[in-house]
Amino acid sequence: MDNIELRQIALAGGTILLALLGIIYIGARPKAGGKNPPGPRGLPILGNALQVPNQHLGAYFRSLLETYGGIVSLNLAGSRVILIGDIRLAKNVLEKRAVKYSARPKAYYINNYIDPEEVYWGFHNQTAAFHIARKLTTGVMSSVRAGVTEPLQHFESLRSIQLLLNDGGKDWLRHINGVPASTTLAAAFGIQYDAPELKEAINAVEELTKLSAPTASIINIFPFLDWIPGPMPWRTRARAYRKHENELYESLVREAVSGKNSGMNTWAAEFARDDKPEGNQSRFMNIFAATAKTAVALQSFILACVMHPEWTRKAQQQIDDIIGPDRLPSFADRPRLPFIEAAMRETMRWRPGVRFGLPHESTADDIIDYNGEQYFIPAGTTVFAVTWAIEHDPTKYADPDSFDPERFLDDKGQLRSNYETSSFGFGRRICPGIPFAERTLWIEMAMLLWTFNIRKAEGPSSETGLAFQYDDSDAGFTGNVTSAPRDFPAVFEPRSARHAEVVRREWEDCEKDLNILLPAAKG
Numbered sequence: 001m002d003n004i005e006l007r008q009i010a011l012a013g014g015t016i017l018l019a020l021l022g023i024i025y026i027g028a029r030p031k032a033g034g035k036n037p038p039g040p041r042g043l044p045i046l047g048n049a050l051q052v053p054n055q056h057l058g059a060y061f062r063s064l065l066e067t068y069g070g071i072v073s074l075n076l077a078g079s080r081v082i083l084i085g086d087i088r089l090a091k092n093v094l095e096k097r098a099v100k101y102s103a104r105p106k107a108y109y110i111n112n113y114i115d116p117e118e119v120y121w122g123f124h125n126q127t128a129a130f131h132i133a134r135k136l137t138t139g140v141m142s143s144v145r146a147g148v149t150e151p152l153q154h155f156e157s158l159r160s161i162q163l164l165l166n167d168g169g170k171d172w173l174r175h176i177n178g179v180p181a182s183t184t185l186a187a188a189f190g191i192q193y194d195a196p197e198l199k200e201a202i203n204a205v206e207e208l209t210k211l212s213a214p215t216a217s218i219i220n221i222f223p224f225l226d227w228i229p230g231p232m233p234w235r236t237r238a239r240a241y242r243k244h245e246n247e248l249y250e251s252l253v254r255e256a257v258s259g260k261n262s263g264m265n266t267w268a269a270e271f272a273r274d275d276k277p278e279g280n281q282s283r284f285m286n287i288f289a290a291t292a293k294t295a296v297a298l299q300s301f302i303l304a305c306v307m308h309p310e311w312t313r314k315a316q317q318q319i320d321d322i323i324g325p326d327r328l329p330s331f332a333d334r335p336r337l338p339f340i341e342a343a344m345r346e347t348m349r350w351r352p353g354v355r356f357g358l359p360h361e362s363t364a365d366d367i368i369d370y371n372g373e374q375y376f377i378p379a380g381t382t383v384f385a386v387t388w389a390i391e392h393d394p395t396k397y398a399d400p401d402s403f404d405p406e407r408f409l410d411d412k413g414q415l416r417s418n419y420e421t422s423s424f425g426f427g428r429r430i431c432p433g434i435p436f437a438e439r440t441l442w443i444e445m446a447m448l449l450w451t452f453n454i455r456k457a458e459g460p461s462s463e464t465g466l467a468f469q470y471d472d473s474d475a476g477f478t479g480n481v482t483s484a485p486r487d488f489p490a491v492f493e494p495r496s497a498r499h500a501e502v503v504r505r506e507w508e509d510c511e512k513d514l515n516i517l518l519p520a521a522k523g
């Protein structure tokens with residue numbers, strides 16, 4: 001849903017509403033028993049639509065929450081939006097009242113053309129299909145929790161580390177992005193990191209991301225245009241995408257279930273098994289090609305190493321004390337390396353990849369109590385839990401823009417027990433991929449810190465002739481639904497010749513065959 005342009009959509013939506021219906025806007029009025037949450041004053045008809053920026057929506061939402069408190073109401077040309085900037089309230093609404101707050105707002109182009117069969121179940125409401133897909137995902141994630149994918153995740157991280165060693169970080173973004181992409185697609189479909197299908201699957205997700213943006217098609221704004229018969233551009237593009245996508249995923253699932261990858265314990269094989277009560281559900285596998293959010297977290301981690309290197313010395317000290325210079329970290333070391341865990345939590349807090357979560361939609365009228373006030377939330381309200389505000393609440397996180405993993409550690413250097421985060425969403429729609437994402441992040445961060453000192457590139461850039469200006473403010477990040485650091489150079493220096501030699505040796509000796517890394521269950 002990148003390139004979101006709420007303002008344009010709301011503006012056009014509001015205008016068309018007026019023109020077609022000729023109604024006089026009466027505003028989103030409070031009902032008996034509760035008032036509207038506070039928010040900026042809007043215009044007649046358009047409400048706040050003209051105030052909403054096209055980019056950096058997360059920053060705008062955060063500034064509103066700082067001005068008005070932990071809950072803000074916006075009226076986008078008649079559509080009601082609630083922003084939440086307080087984790088207690090987010091849990092109270094999206095978790096305790098999940099029955100009312102777990103739908104997704106509908107998008108015309110996605111629902112009617114891009115994904116009419118609702119296989120990308122994260123976009124859609126809680127239908128029977130959604131419950132089946134979610135249950136199966138919880139099932140594969142329980143084997144992830146049990147460690148089934150850890151050998152694969154260890155291998156993929158080691159692969160990226162030796163690539164970084166070989167080029168000193170010249171192509172670091174590609175190597176780092178490759179980790180979540182090939183780990184997820186191997187676990188899901190058994191795709192090898194060098195298989196052509198990997199690139200194809202990533203391209204298909206990129207196209208889906210574009211097509212699912214609210215601005216992807218004029219019919220999101222003017223659905224009545226869809227009455228025009230014939231080969232309109234939105235139909236042609238969606239049809240081409242669907243055809244290519246169906247062929248791609250059918251072949252990925254076929255290879256995983258009965259073809260060359262069928263010797264592996266993949267999620268596709270699990271979804272396709274027809275001896276379970278739900279039968280073969282492999283059509284829900286497409287969603288697992290999305291790996292961007294994990295990649296963004298790794299990019300932000302590299303930015304934190306480059307711009308705020310002070311903390312890396314402490315992390316490396318702990319790694320040296322526990323592991324020493326003769327081997328790389330492995331998952332077995334995780335309980336003894338709380339600093340890495342804290343650095344991972346701080347990365348997710350400091351520059352969350354999804355700055356205002358994914359929208360939930362309420363399905364029944366509700367009244368919520370907050371700070372002594374009662375607020376009325378009508379059915380059909382879009383609710384955003386704004387991570388960018390929640391994770392930067394100065395009453396909870398001192399100096400919230402500084403990168404400081406130690407805020408998650410107690411006096412003895414152990415992890416504090418009260419950890420909670422908004423970065424993965426809430427309630428019935430909370431990210432089901434957390435166990436997999438966390439393992440990918442942890443092992444990659446541990447290996448990077450063991451092997452390298454990661455620093456800024458010095459000297460003038462060959463392209464501009466000027467020193468590169470590093471920037472961790474909003475301007476240094478893309479301002480879409482997924483907020484990633486803009487490209488920046490980084491140098492990956494091995495901490496010693498010994499460290500480099502150990503990486504090369506472990507890479508040479510490690511198991512590389514996915515059939516062995518992900519063995520199919522016997523019997």
Ligand code: HEM
Binds near residue numbers: 122291357423432436
């Ligand atoms: C650092 C990495 C990740 C982040 C920050 C992240 C974040 C999120 C967020 C914020 C949501 C929306 C939650 C809500 O609506 O309340 C979500 C949904 C989802 N995520 Fe993740 N995610 C990550 C990695 C993954 C991975 C690795 C997978 C799968 C292997 C995954 C699968 C999903 C799915 C299927 C949904 C839709 C759930 C639903 O609608 O019920 N995510 N994620």
